[in-house]
Amino acid sequence: MIEVVYEEKNRRSAAYDGEKLVGECDCEENGNVWTAYHTEVDPAYGGQGIAGRLVACVAGAARERGAKIVPQCSYVRRLFEKNAEYADVNAEK
DSSP states (O other), X not given: OEEEEXXXXXXXXXXXXXXXXXXXXXXXXXXXEEEEEEEEEOGGGTTSSHHHHHHHHHHHHHHHHTOEEEEOSHHHHHHHHHOGGGTTTBTTO
């Protein structure tokens, strides 16, 4: 089972298979504006929806902290454009 967590000190959401890091969505935080600049999942774990879970985790952490996200990463941008559920955290709306 893949566990996805938000790691405050690393400014990212991370996916773990046991102790192995298999994916991450990295952010740069500038106060209440976060820039999601990179999302990556180990190719061996592709097709499991992990990248989407990573973005959802970052969005949830931003909501909890009252932050907005600039979707610089192309994957995050596509998700934000396709899913209205992210409108409340999209800094570009």
